[in-house]
Amino acid sequence: MKVFTKAIGAASVGLLALTLGACGSGSNDDAGASGSSGEAAGDVKIGLVTKTDTNPFFVKLRESAQEAAEAEGAEVVALAGKFDGDNEGQVAAIENLVAQGVKGILITPNSSTGILAAIEKAREAGVVVIALDTATEPEDAVDATFATDNKKAGVLQGSYVKAALGDKEPSVILLDGTPGGTVDTFRHDGFLEGMGLEEGAPEIKGQENTNGDQTKAQTAMENLLQRVPDANALYTINEPAAAGAYQAIKSAGKEDQIVIGSIDGSCTGVENVEKGVIGATVMQFPGTMAAEGVKAVVEYAASGTKPSGFTDTGTVIITNTPIEGVDSEDTTWGMDNCWG
Structure with missing residues (x-):
């Protein structure tokens, strides 16, 4: 048995912001409210924080999140750590996204515990936080997780x-x-x-x-x-x-x-x-993780209904x-x- 050869660089160019805006329907209250009154879906901004921005797995997450956001009439701001394990970079990304007024953050945590304080502050600000690919410890430090088992x-x-x-x-x-x-x-x-x-x-x-x-x-x-x-x-x-x-x-x-x-x-x-x-x-299946995460944030923005628990996105x-x-x-x- 052998293993395939594929060159992948580990370093990224830092915190890369990629935005995608469109129009559609959906609503949400100010951050921290339950979401009963509403705003245009084009105003729904979703943050995506990956471990790096060069690994093809995270590239697929980003592309799928952007495609799903376009279909939902939302906007994605994508940020990444400088390298796999860059917890400080991800903390800075979360703070950046909260300051930008995102309704939700999708994150693949570099550290399952080191990121918890930043996540807690984001949730206290009314931002729904969803882990993709990597669960936090404890799991309920985020609102929900969409990931491989x-x-x-x-x-x-x-x-x-x-x-x-x-x-x-x-x-x-x-x-x-x-x-x-x-x-x-x-x-x-x-x-x-x-x-x-x-x-x-x-x-x-x-x-x-x-x-x-x-x-x-x-x-x-x-x-x-x-x-x-x-x-x-x-x-x-x-x-x-x-x-x-x-x-x-x-x-x-x-x-x-x-x-x-x-x-x-x-x-x-x-x-x-x-x-x-x-x-x-x-x-x-990273595409499934990202698409389901975007849909969950859009639903939260529209109705105030938060996702919860762990969703297994499959393994074969x-x-x-x-x-x-x-x-x-x-x-x-x-x-x-x-x-x-």
């Missing part, structure tokens, strides 16, 4: 890797993302559950954080392979991390030794599954090497449903 995604990745190993004793390497994020924790824990392993199990031979960055993942994998030359199973937080790991694996001549699982479901990823470069990836294993007992779709289906 990341624990389930990790379980799916682990289940596939375990099944692909067959009777081989696992020798596992973990390439995690950014410490402190719920996405990172849920996917990590889910993978171990899917593998049937406990944290600290002897089968886990090495572990590094990569911030989901391809270059960092390649360096981490090069170092880990020196310590664990017999590794045969690899967890990756996302497809850029998997791409970096593959470069190290290929250089070491171990392409056919290590089963690699990943999570994202980008079109490039699906293409590389089709080419046999990656065994399987778990597809998620994509592979052309199906394994009995692991539900999956092939790359034809994948290309019809991928993003990026």
Whole structure:
């Protein structure tokens, strides 16, 4: 099993404001009110705060939010952190958006806890706050969450890797993302559950954080392979991390030794599954997250009705090497449903 190669830069150009205005219907009161009187939907301004503005996943979130806002006659202001893990940048973005008078903020938190004070202030100002992709901790720190069930995604990745190993004793390497994020924790824990392993199990031979960055993942994998030359199973937080790991694996001549699982479901990823470069990836659906988030803010602006709870926006294993007992779709289906 192999993993696809795809170069993705981790740095962004900073806080990038992208606005899209249109006209339509809808209403809302002043910030902090319940929304019984109303204003034109064209006056409904929605903030979007992503971890970065260059990762294709977040690009898809932004594009989908803008498309949904155009359809609803609303306006989107999109801001981003400078890098994955830039909590301070996201705090500044929230404060900026509240000052601009947004009715709602959609956010993919860099830190599931470090952003809470800024979110609380926004909600106190009457702004509805919805987490996309990454849940806060606690979950009810925001009004609602539209996201992948990341624990389930990790379980799916682990289940596939375990099944692909067959009777081989696992020798596992973990390439995690950014410490402190719920996405990172849920996917990590889910993978171990899917593998049937406990944290600290002897089968886990090495572990590094990569911030989901391809270059960092390649360096981490090069170092880990020196310590664990017999590794045969690899967890990756996302497809850029998997791409970096593959470069190290290929250089070491171990392409056919290590089963690699990943999570994202980008079109490039699906293409590389089709080419046999990656065994399987778990597809998620950022467009659904963004569109549902925009609709929820527009509804709040019109009626004062806030969204609540967690909405799972779906996960599907994509592979052309199906394994009995692991539900999956092939790359034809994948290309019809991928993003990026």
